[in-house]
Amino acid sequence: MARKTDVPSSYYGEPRKYDPNFRGPVHNRSCTDVVCCVIFIVVILGYIALGTVAWIHGDPRKVVYPTNSRGQFCGHKNTPNANKSRLFYFNMLKCANPAVLITLQCPTTQLCVSKCPDRFATLLDAWNTKNWEYYKQFCQPGFEISSKSVVEVLRDEDCPSMIVPSRPFLQRCFPDFITRNGILTVANETLFKDGNNNQRSVLDLKDAAKGISSLMNAKEVGMKIFEDYANSWDWILIGLVITMVVSLAFILLLRYTAGVLLWLIMFGVVAAIGFGIWHCYWEYSALSGKRGANITISDIGFHTDFSIYLQLRQTWLIFMLSLSVIEVIIVVMLIFLRARLRIAIALLEEGSKAIGYIMSTLFYPIITFFLLAICIAYWAVIAVFLASSGNAIYKVTAADDKCMYANLTCSPKTFSQSNVTTVCPGSQCMFAFYGGESVYHRYILVLHMCNLFMFLWLVNFTIALGQCTLAGAFASYYWALKKPNDIPACPLYSSFSKAIRYHTGSLAFGSLILSVVQMIRVVLEYLDHKLKGSQNKCARFMLCCLKCCFWCLERFIKFINRNAYIMIAIYGKSFCTSSRDAFCLLMRNVIRVAVLDKVTDFLLFLGKLLISGSVGVLAFFFFTRKIPVIQEEVPSLNYSWVPLVTVIFGSYMIAHGFFNVYAMCVDTLFLCFCEDLERNDGSPSRPYYMSPGLHKILRKGEEGAKLCAAS
Numbered sequence: 001m002a003r004k005t006d007v008p009s010s011y012y013g014e015p016r017k018y019d020p021n022f023r024g025p026v027h028n029r030s031c032t033d034v035v036c037c038v039i040f041i042v043v044i045l046g047y048i049a050l051g052t053v054a055w056i057h058g059d060p061r062k063v064v065y066p067t068n069s070r071g072q073f074c075g076h077k078n079t080p081n082a083n084k085s086r087l088f089y090f091n092m093l094k095c096a097n098p099a100v101l102i103t104l105q106c107p108t109t110q111l112c113v114s115k116c117p118d119r120f121a122t123l124l125d126a127w128n129t130k131n132w133e134y135y136k137q138f139c140q141p142g143f144e145i146s147s148k149s150v151v152e153v154l155r156d157e158d159c160p161s162m163i164v165p166s167r168p169f170l171q172r173c174f175p176d177f178i179t180r181n182g183i184l185t186v187a188n189e190t191l192f193k194d195g196n197n198n199q200r201s202v203l204d205l206k207d208a209a210k211g212i213s214s215l216m217n218a219k220e221v222g223m224k225i226f227e228d229y230a231n232s233w234d235w236i237l238i239g240l241v242i243t244m245v246v247s248l249a250f251i252l253l254l255r256y257t258a259g260v261l262l263w264l265i266m267f268g269v270v271a272a273i274g275f276g277i278w279h280c281y282w283e284y285s286a287l288s289g290k291r292g293a294n295i296t297i298s299d300i301g302f303h304t305d306f307s308i309y310l311q312l313r314q315t316w317l318i319f320m321l322s323l324s325v326i327e328v329i330i331v332v333m334l335i336f337l338r339a340r341l342r343i344a345i346a347l348l349e350e351g352s353k354a355i356g357y358i359m360s361t362l363f364y365p366i367i368t369f370f371l372l373a374i375c376i377a378y379w380a381v382i383a384v385f386l387a388s389s390g391n392a393i394y395k396v397t398a399a400d401d402k403c404m405y406a407n408l409t410c411s412p413k414t415f416s417q418s419n420v421t422t423v424c425p426g427s428q429c430m431f432a433f434y435g436g437e438s439v440y441h442r443y444i445l446v447l448h449m450c451n452l453f454m455f456l457w458l459v460n461f462t463i464a465l466g467q468c469t470l471a472g473a474f475a476s477y478y479w480a481l482k483k484p485n486d487i488p489a490c491p492l493y494s495s496f497s498k499a500i501r502y503h504t505g506s507l508a509f510g511s512l513i514l515s516v517v518q519m520i521r522v523v524l525e526y527l528d529h530k531l532k533g534s535q536n537k538c539a540r541f542m543l544c545c546l547k548c549c550f551w552c553l554e555r556f557i558k559f560i561n562r563n564a565y566i567m568i569a570i571y572g573k574s575f576c577t578s579s580r581d582a583f584c585l586l587m588r589n590v591i592r593v594a595v596l597d598k599v600t601d602f603l604l605f606l607g608k609l610l611i612s613g614s615v616g617v618l619a620f621f622f623f624t625r626k627i628p629v630i631q632e633e634v635p636s637l638n639y640s641w642v643p644l645v646t647v648i649f650g651s652y653m654i655a656h657g658f659f660n661v662y663a664m665c666v667d668t669l670f671l672c673f674c675e676d677l678e679r680n681d682g683s684p685s686r687p688y689y690m691s692p693g694l695h696k697i698l699r700k701g702e703e704g705a706k707l708c709a710a711s
Helices: 034-057 098-102 132-138 150-156 202-208 212-286 306-311 313-336 338-357 359-387 444-478 491-502 504-530 537-571 575-588 590-596 599-623 628-633 641-679 692-709
Strands: 086-089 110-113 166-169 172-175 177-180 183-186 191-193 199-201 391-397 428-435
Touching (some): 034 444, 110 132, 338 444, 338 641, 537 575, 537 641
Antiparallel strands (some): 391 428
């Protein structure tokens, strides 16, 4: 007995009626969502204006070059410090506050120097000795030894009270920390004298420059990674080209052997993961009894040399268990979805034919990539110029913390004429940061948010344009009664021109809705980051719920938008009308949607996994010198995982680009199939536009799903 809770199809609108004049995507169209199109154009013009304002007020030199205490750039051409590209801190011990290092500004005089000091020395030791000539280069320009006493020099910070061996990092001189035999040293020393001739420990410097040692290690790792890229870039490029060729050949093979190839993909992935499980077990067993192999990962901590982890049994055990879980999940899905897989394969076969007739669609992702690159570059440039906006702000830095003028804004030009130096001897007017009190600078955060929002809107619009263009091309294939004779010439170009000419407003409308939701998610992530240390569990719980809800909302909007763009490409109606029609059509065919919704995505994911995984395995054997024939060709690397991870990630993204075209093709053909069943009945006067084989297997799958839904 059938359940009584089924919702009648009329609730979601009446099925499409037969129209003898309908021949696929409508040619006679009119502009849709004109108001949103106008708003979109106005906002783009405003975005250009924002870029112009940021260009006028911003100065990237403030980001690229460090600034000394006088507000001068270090190392910039046509300045007094053109040959002095390093920023030197007079007293690094004053930088003990970790918050100071966020802006790399310390409450001590900062001077542009040509090179960082390479020895320990104090002003008292260098005064009137042969070391003075070396020490003098770290004093203020124009300072003479006979002009003041040592006390006055230290008070006015004309010279540093001490210098320590340093090396440049981010163009700033930081103590040259080196760990030897587990002991932190600077120039092989653990003790030194400060400016007052007191004995100090290198650990004091570490506390003052907290985090610098790890940053120096990060810089060293970064240099090694850069060196690896320089040595292996050509082989990485070869790997990515191989991926492109394999992906293209794979899609061409799908044109003729889709069914066989897709089943081979599924069994190939299962076999590959099974081999991985066996290999992990073999490595796990081979390490049994070896010295140090039973140490846990937590005991050795983090290392950039991943080969260390491969010598631990726990590593291979984790790999083996992870692969086993993945293998079980895939096998269970293949068993329970075997009937639906046959239906999905039939639709993928039809998609292969469509792509085979419209091969130009495979290269459309290049256009999307180019447009996205422009959006990202423009956003990044504006962000840099906004971040570098503002005038130099100077603050009073007093030698005595009790000075009433400390941290107040000052002007270097008039500071010497004020009474601050009289009230607070030794105080200075030093550069603090870039900012301002103008209206522009007050709303700099708002401008950053506008820049981010426009970036999201343009990115979503670019993706929407690609989806609408591909949908129009594939719809023209489906609604051609005699394929390929009835397929119009240049379907991809025709679809692209229609989308740009008539439906910019509709695409902008859908992109705007999605961008608003994404912007809210960005704000929620920012609030979550701020509240991480909060003890208010209720607020954190509510924030977590909001993040989850808006994530689900974003996924739903993406699904609706994707299908709405297909309907726009076919009928040329507005976004809201197309969204309603697409939603109602899917709900009237909810059983078919349930059958094909994620099954095709699962198959395409396996294809991406197989291609990227195969190229990744080949790259692994190559870069680890396990291919005897070409061992001499392998470049010398610090970390073999650098090119390996790059090749795997790049391969997946390339395969993802090709298979995204496939996914759009399948979604378009599916909606066209649902409309075809409503419009036509298969009679000679109202023939189906789908192939007989596709109709047979889809109808069979629908009947099986209905039987499962019956009680």
